[in-house]
Amino acid sequence: MTDLSRSALDIEDLRRMARRRLTKGIFGFIDHGSEDDIALRHNRAALERIRLRARVLVDVSKRDPAITLFGKRQRLPIIVAPTGPAGYVWYRGETVIAKAAARAGVPFTLASTSNTPMEQIFADGGGRQWFQLYVWKNLESSVETVLRARDAGFEALVLTVDSIVYYNRRWDIENGMVFPVRMTPKVVLDALLHPRWLIGTMGRYVLAEGGLPRYVNIPVLDDTPLAEARSHLVKNDTMTWDFVKRIREIWPRTLILKGLQHPADALKAADCGVDGVIISNHGGIASDGALAPIDALPSFVAAAKDRITLIVDSGFRRGSEVLKAMALGADAVMVGRAPLYGAAAAGEAGAYRALEILEAEITRTMAILGTPTIADLSREHVLLASEMG
Numbered sequence: 001m002t003d004l005s006r007s008a009l010d011i012e013d014l015r016r017m018a019r020r021r022l023t024k025g026i027f028g029f030i031d032h033g034s035e036d037d038i039a040l041r042h043n044r045a046a047l048e049r050i051r052l053r054a055r056v057l058v059d060v061s062k063r064d065p066a067i068t069l070f071g072k073r074q075r076l077p078i079i080v081a082p083t084g085p086a087g088y089v090w091y092r093g094e095t096v097i098a099k100a101a102a103r104a105g106v107p108f109t110l111a112s113t114s115n116t117p118m119e120q121i122f123a124d125g126g127g128r129q130w131f132q133l134y135v136w137k138n139l140e141s142s143v144e145t146v147l148r149a150r151d152a153g154f155e156a157l158v159l160t161v162d163s164i165v166y167y168n169r170r171w172d173i174e175n176g177m178v179f180p181v182r183m184t185p186k187v188v189l190d191a192l193l194h195p196r197w198l199i200g201t202m203g204r205y206v207l208a209e210g211g212l213p214r215y216v217n218i219p220v221l222d223d224t225p226l227a228e229a230r231s232h233l234v235k236n237d238t239m240t241w242d243f244v245k246r247i248r249e250i251w252p253r254t255l256i257l258k259g260l261q262h263p264a265d266a267l268k269a270a271d272c273g274v275d276g277v278i279i280s281n282h283g284g285i286a287s288d289g290a291l292a293p294i295d296a297l298p299s300f301v302a303a304a305k306d307r308i309t310l311i312v313d314s315g316f317r318r319g320s321e322v323l324k325a326m327a328l329g330a331d332a333v334m335v336g337r338a339p340l341y342g343a344a345a346a347g348e349a350g351a352y353r354a355l356e357i358l359e360a361e362i363t364r365t366m367a368i369l370g371t372p373t374i375a376d377l378s379r380e381h382v383l384l385a386s387e388m389g
C-alpha cells in the first residue's frame with residue numbers, strides 16, 4: 001500500500017490526513033482542547049510569539065541534534081508524549097508509535113488508557129519506553145499498575161498530576177464521544193462515512209481480537225469492554241505529595257511528574273526525590289484558562305534547573321519551536337498530537353514521518369542559528385515578546 005504520509009510536508013499536512021481518515025468524533029477527540037479551545041490556541045500563539053536570533057559565520061556543516069537525558073543519549077531533544085486514544089486511531093496504535101519512536105531514536109511514553117497489554121507493547125514496540133500513570137479512584141489499583149510497569153521493564157514512570165477530574169469537552173458530547181459510546185444514528189453514520197478507519201482499525205480489532213478495544217492496563221478494568229469502561233474511570237481527586245512519596249518508594253527507576261505549571265511545585269517534586277517534571281497544560285485539554293507551558297518555562301529554569309530535569313510540552317508543531325524551548329533552558333520537549341496525527345494518517349510510517357519532519361526542521365534551524373549542537377543553543381538565541389521593544 002502506498003504510504004500517503006511521505007507527501008506530508010509538515011505536521012499540519014499530517015493533521016489534515018488524519019482528519020480525512022478518522023471519524024469526526026475521534027478526530028475531534030484528539031484535536032480539540034477543552035471548553036472554548038483557548039488554552040489550545042494560547043499554546044500555539046505563545047510559541048509563535050517567541051523569536052529566534054541567529055549567530056552567523058559558524059561552521060555548521062556537521063550538525064547533531066542529540067541530547068543526554070537522565071544519563072542516556074538520544075538522537076533528538078524530543079520524547080513522544082502519552083496519548084490515550086492511540087489505539088483507536090490505528091490498529092495497535094500504541095505499538096506503531098512506539099516502533100516509530102524507536103526508529104527515530106527517542107523515548108516513547110505509553111498511556112495508562114492503552115488498549116494492548118503493556119508487556120506486549122514493550123516487547124513489540126522496542127526502543128526506549130516510559131509508562132504514564134493516571135491515578136484512579138482506587139489508589140491501590142494504581143499502585144498495582146506501577147508494580148506491573150516496573151516488572152515489564154519500563155525505564156521511567158510518568159505520573160500525571162493535572163488530570164484529577166474529567167475535562168469539560170463539548171465537542172465530544174456533541175459528536176457522541178461520551179463514554180459509554182451509544183450507537184446513535186449520528187455515531188453509526190460517522191463511522192460508515194470513514195470506511196478506511198472503520199475497516200482498517202475497528203474491523204481489525206474485531207477480526208483479530210474478537211471485539212472492540214479494551215482498557216487492559218488498569219487492573220480493575222481488565223476485560224471490561226470499552227463502551228462500559230470509561231464510566232468507571234473516575235480519577236482520584238485526593239492525591240497529594242504523600243502519594244508521590246509512596247510511588248517514589250516503590251518505583252526504582254526514573255520518576256517524572258507531568259502537568260506542572262508553578263515552579264514551586266518543581267522544587268517540591270525535587271524534595272520528594274522526583275527526577276524530572278513536565279511543564280504542561282495537557283495540550284490545552286486540562287483547563288481552558290491554563291497558561292502556556294512555554295511561557296512558564298523561564299520561571300522553572302530560574303527556580304529549579306539545577307535541582308530537577310525540566311521537560312516542556314503543549315503545542316509544539318515545528319522543529320524551530322523545539323529549539324526555542326531548548327534555548328530557553330528546557331532539557332527536552334514532549335510531543336503528543338504530532339506523532340498521533342501521523343499514526344492516524346498512516347500508522348507506523350505516519351508516526352515516523354512526523355518525527356522525521358521535526359528532525360529535519362530541527363537540524364535545518366540549527367544551521368540557520370549557527371548552533372551545530374544542542375549544547376550550543378543559549379538564551380541569546382531567543383527573544384521573548386517583552387524583550388523585543
Ligand SMILES: Cc1cc2nc3c(=O)[nH]c(=O)nc-3n(C[C@H](O)[C@H](O)[C@H](O)COP(=O)(O)O)c2cc1C
Pocket residue numbers: 029030031081082083084085111112113132160258280281282283284285313314315316334335336337338
Ligand atoms: C488525544 C490526547 C490524549 C492524551 N492522553 C493523555 C494521557 O492518557 N495521559 C497523559 O498524561 N496525557 C495525555 N495527553 C496529553 C499529552 O501527553 C501531552 O501533554 C499533550 O498532547 C502535549 O500537547 P501537544 O499535543 O500539543 O503536543 C493527551 C493528549 C491528547 C491530544
